[in-house]
Amino acid sequence: MTDFYNINEYKHPLFTVDSVLFTITDGALKVLLVKRANSPFEGSWGLPGGFVDIDSDSTTDITALRKLKEKTNVEPPYLEQLQTFSGAHRDPRGFSVTLVYFALIAAQNVSTHIKSIDDVQWVDINTIQDLSIAFDHKHLIEHAKQRLQQKTLYSMVPIYCLPEYFTVGQLKSVIEIILGKTIQRKSLIRRLESTNIVEKSDEKVSSGGRLAHLYTLKSGVDIVNFERNLSA
Amino acid sequence: MTDFYNINEYKHPLFTVDSVLFTITDGALKVLLVKRANSPFEGSWGLPGGFVDIDSDSTTDITALRKLKEKTNVEPPYLEQLQTFSGAHRDPRGFSVTLVYFALIAAQNVSTHIKSIDDVQWVDINTIQDLSIAFDHKHLIEHAKQRLQQKTLYSMVPIYCLPEYFTVGQLKSVIEIILGKTIQRKSLIRRLESTNIVEKSDEKVSSGGRLAHLYTLKSGVDIVNFERNLSA
DNA sequence: GCACTTTGTGTCAAAAGGACACTATATTGT
DNA sequence: ACAATATAGTGTCCTTTTGACACAAAGTGC
Structure with a gap:
């Protein structure tokens, strides 16, 4: 050639x-x-x-x-x-x-x-x-x-294992399956709120108890890396 | 073939x-x-x-x-x-x-x-x-x-830019050149002491002031990753 | 001896996650 | 309707690790 x-x-x-x-x-x-x-x-x-x-x-x-x-x-x-x-x-x-x-x-x-x-x-x-x-x-x-x-x-990559709209509970569950251990719901929410990559929708969805807020990945955002790991 | x-x-x-x-x-x-x-x-x-x-x-x-x-x-x-x-x-x-x-x-x-x-x-x-x-x-x-x-x-890789025996001051300097910013000597020492990858020698060496302790990488160790970053 | 330099320590403040109790609001069964 | 239960979400204190920085220690050079 x-x-x-x-x-x-x-x-x-x-x-x-x-x-x-x-x-x-x-x-x-x-x-x-x-x-x-x-x-x-x-x-x-x-x-x-x-x-x-x-x-x-x-x-x-x-x-x-x-x-x-x-x-x-x-x-x-x-x-x-x-x-x-x-x-x-x-x-x-x-x-x-x-x-x-x-x-x-x-x-x-x-x-x-x-x-x-x-x-x-x-x-x-x-x-x-x-x-x-x-x-x-x-x-x-x-x-x-x-x-x-x-x-x-140190990131929110597991979001990509979820559909467009998801709840904190679903994300927590996915993370726990990946890690093989439980994590704190509170820590997850703190991270979600501190990054700018997801949007909290007004819609709520039933999940066997109190209705859960729906979140969605903002379009065009890159995954953010946190400066600290969750406890391994 | x-x-x-x-x-x-x-x-x-x-x-x-x-x-x-x-x-x-x-x-x-x-x-x-x-x-x-x-x-x-x-x-x-x-x-x-x-x-x-x-x-x-x-x-x-x-x-x-x-x-x-x-x-x-x-x-x-x-x-x-x-x-x-x-x-x-x-x-x-x-x-x-x-x-x-x-x-x-x-x-x-x-x-x-x-x-x-x-x-x-x-x-x-x-x-x-x-x-x-x-x-x-x-x-x-x-x-x-x-x-x-x-x-x-989040690691001590810069050690590989140094000779076998080195001082904290040398390591600090190398890290600062790589990052383009100063870091805290105290933080570096804390990390050195918390990992098990370096050995503090009894020898000291002159460096324009108080004598500095020499450190050396233990043989056969892998680089350790810290769970937290230094401030970027 | 004195000024200066670099090494090393002590200590408090700041940041972020862990633990966990507690509140809120659904669903389900009777 | 009401209680029991389940999941969602918040409030608060503890713990860990780093940042900041003063201070002490121990060399060098004039």
């Missing part, structure tokens, strides 16, 4: 993009897995991902989103790079590099599509130990989970 | 590994730049890096260290992944992906080697705006600087 340099002069690593997409359903943290259609590991479960299409993907972010949309029919509202993993033996085809993204989505926004097909499923993160997973993807998922937990201590 | 899959079936992105190696000298934060020997951008300054040697590098971490050692003659004591940057137009040869590392080293451990050659230099981070730098490397350096500043708020 150029005369600067012959791209086939050296042997290249195999380069792929994979994503760890989390959601919360049935009171548990789940990861999206897909059944592999191709060798290697054909037929076993692995992370959604694949090769960059260098003619149509402008960046690897687009690659990740494209692959996720193929599987879920929607693009997740939160996507960030996790880390790049590499090694001579992590793929039987040779030295490989995979750029792993981590993403969040509200279960409501995908579940109907997922349930209708049999090569995509949500897997409870706690049952992954017992499964056989392609490549080193089990390891990648573990890394992503730790990053999600860490970010939950 | 395999019959699973023909590696040349698709067009691949160009994959490289680059490093942003920081140090502190002359009261300023500096980045290592090298003069490019090959096209593109031959003759201009850029980050040390290059292609993975898939026959000898076991991971990309090794690639980064190998490239840094070629230029500085030593391996930096601190190395971590920064981020992967990609795009169809960041390299004139086509779609490219670069995995960027960020590294720290004590100036004392490299300066003699660097000064003797003319294709490697330390550049003051504040003068980089005015320079012409290969690819989007100026942008990568800016990202790395922000990460370094952020980590400095």
